[in-house]
Amino acid sequence: MDLGSFITDLAAIVGPRHVLSEVGDLAPYQTAARYGGGRALAVVRPDSAEQVAALLRLCHQHKIRLVPQGANTGLVGASVPDGSGEQLVLSLSRLTGLFDLDIANRAVTVGAGWDLDRLNEKLAPHGLWFPIDISASPSVGGMISTNAGGSRVLRYGDARRNVLSLQVVLPDGSIAGDLKGLRKNSTGLDFKQLFIGTGGSFGIVTAAVLDLQPLPKQTVTALVVPRDLEAIGPIQALLDGQAGEFLSAFESMSGPALKAALHHRPQLRNPFGGPPPEETLLVELMSSTGADQLDLEALLMAVLEQGYESGLIADAIPGPPAELWALRHAISEGLRGLGRVIGLDISLARGKMSAFRAEATEWVQANHPGLLICGFGHRGDGGDHFNLVIPREVDADYPPDRVDGVRRGIYDLLVGRYEGSYSGEHGVGPVNLAHHQIHADPAQQALARLLQNHLDGDGLLGRVRW
């Protein structure tokens, strides 16, 4: 293929300004937020589904592989090209032309290029929000194609649950799906489900109708120190039974994780004075009912008091949400301050979490004694970032295959003995595809391949061949 004439063809579709091929321009599109990165053939930035469709047809003609990219905040390496220099980055961040707020349907139709923060800024004056909460501002298309989760899944669900309709461009360049925004629809195969969480491998999400939630009028938070690890489940059950509809976050932070956060950001107030306890919970209640009708803070205090009296809770420290979340959000950076992080985005049925963590901790200590175990995560929905850190001083002893051995060992234990998931909320990409192929249900893998072979027989879309 003649690159020059291909670039000219791309430019004819999107305009010359939106085809990037100079080395300096490519950099931000080539490197992923955390893992992975490569070299792009070029970057193309369409601004409509029609342009995406034309690009897919052109690439089909030339057998050029496309890597869809939103805000490039993904954590499994799926939004960046490999090292071959032959893959075209399909940047979807200009798909922001569509923004159609339907107040009566409490839903918004948006282009896939909108990012979470800008979307919520635009919704706030209407008393509405899109309740996915993660420490990044991914694009709408990115949240959908990874089925993003985050801190408030236990109340609001994952991206899947908050999508009413999808428009997609199929690999053959046809535009499919709909933007009807139905809240109830039982007409056989739910087409949109195929494109949620599949990383753009079956088609490119170009627009979506998102379900919205009333903005909370009250938010209250507290740090809760459980009596011991066994008390965490009963504390959640207590909150669920007494304040279930308000419970919007139930996060856990291990002592080492919190210590790293406090060390990394000395300006944060240490709520414990001294070293943090073995485990601390961040509990949040939210309500869209005003304080004149419901004293949410009093409710939280009453439930925690009950937990204290029954011996489940050793200590409870109420505090302003911004302050407590700042602690929680400083953990990732804090861990990176300690060394190289082996991020593990896992999930389990909630009741199995303590036993898994105990056994995994033992396994790490026995097999990889140099690693620091700094777990934290979305305990309330069974999500856990059981993260391990290779301290700076031993980094050189951990070549990539040894890191991979750590992952393999943890996933074997997690999936084999605890029926957990090796990807709770980040999706599947080059970073974890090999593990997926080992651990995923063979029937699921067979159907994913059937769909991919049918829709994208030439294998031109995305970084994943199922």
Add this chain to the structure above:
Amino acid sequence: MDLGSFITDLAAIVGPRHVLSEVGDLAPYQTAARYGGGRALAVVRPDSAEQVAALLRLCHQHKIRLVPQGANTGLVGASVPDGSGEQLVLSLSRLTGLFDLDIANRAVTVGAGWDLDRLNEKLAPHGLWFPIDISASPSVGGMISTNAGGSRVLRYGDARRNVLSLQVVLPDGSIAGDLKGLRKNSTGLDFKQLFIGTGGSFGIVTAAVLDLQPLPKQTVTALVVPRDLEAIGPIQALLDGQAGEFLSAFESMSGPALKAALHHRPQLRNPFGGPPPEETLLVELMSSTGADQLDLEALLMAVLEQGYESGLIADAIPGPPAELWALRHAISEGLRGLGRVIGLDISLARGKMSAFRAEATEWVQANHPGLLICGFGHRGDGGDHFNLVIPREVDADYPPDRVDGVRRGIYDLLVGRYEGSYSGEHGVGPVNLAHHQIHADPAQQALARLLQNHLDGDGLLGRVRW
């Protein structure tokens, strides 16, 4: 095929007591709750996934078509055999061996044969429930394969949203899926989604892990008369903004529907004294927070008062939930008391409902002036049972093709002009398959056929060929 030896083979799998082939025994399995019915070759009642798998392999060998049936409460004719006498009814109501309540995960693993009422009876002592609410007691498998909706979708979602995991037997007799109960999982194609709402056409759901909700400690209801039809949307927005997390039902009942209900059940108290208004809403709030922390009735009254003062609400009549729901639930029978019902299970984006109903009403009056329009339904999530009644005295003038013409006319308007759905919550079966094939997205139909041809090339499962 030799029927006698086939029956013997069936009996070898499930035991002779669980193969029914006498005419008298077949009756309850041959006729659907509302529409459709035929003649079964036999009925077979397995009690495990392994038996289901063996039955599918046997039927595959003899090319016998199987019709899966749960509690046989479906409304699209998909759970009963056709008139050929060649289809085997696969009754799944004995799949009740599995009942594994996981309190820590607030989830239950159950066999597909459990029915809604018995399931909720068993969960109640634990302060939990499965929050699908419909005027029937379908099986778990039936709710999943039709993606059942009901009255509380606006708060709790449809069946799809409340399923964590599925075990299915594929047409080739293999057992697939899992019963892990994960609340967070982003590992590519979400296998279970293929079997939700597809009427058993891709495989037989044999067990599921269901998400559960804390049982409400308080439930309050009121009938609300809107100023006019235009006020209904703003009344819902008001409730959503002031009491969003509690709003568990927002049903509408037209004057003719309510009149039919009151006429049919004279023992029901008429809350209006005289004839019911053009439209009445049934509003329900539920909370799992106790009355000591939250006065839910006062909250409802305060919001309704606000609606009254702003002129949106003409009248609000609080009343005990049992009494108000009895009115709502008497409608279906009331309509059948008037004549032959043409049930229309439709849904739309909420904001389009009034305009659609006005135009559909005009169309019916112009083209089918003999019909009574008796709409009611789940207004809060855009669901509407825009039901029409052929009064007894004109019944003979409405042969099947004329009834079908009514449906066609309404669906053309609904889908073509209002982007609505011809099956909001009942699924797709022989009753509406022809309409589905006209109105469904061609890309969706193509993928459904791809999956069906791959999984069930001989077309042996269920009543629907996509």
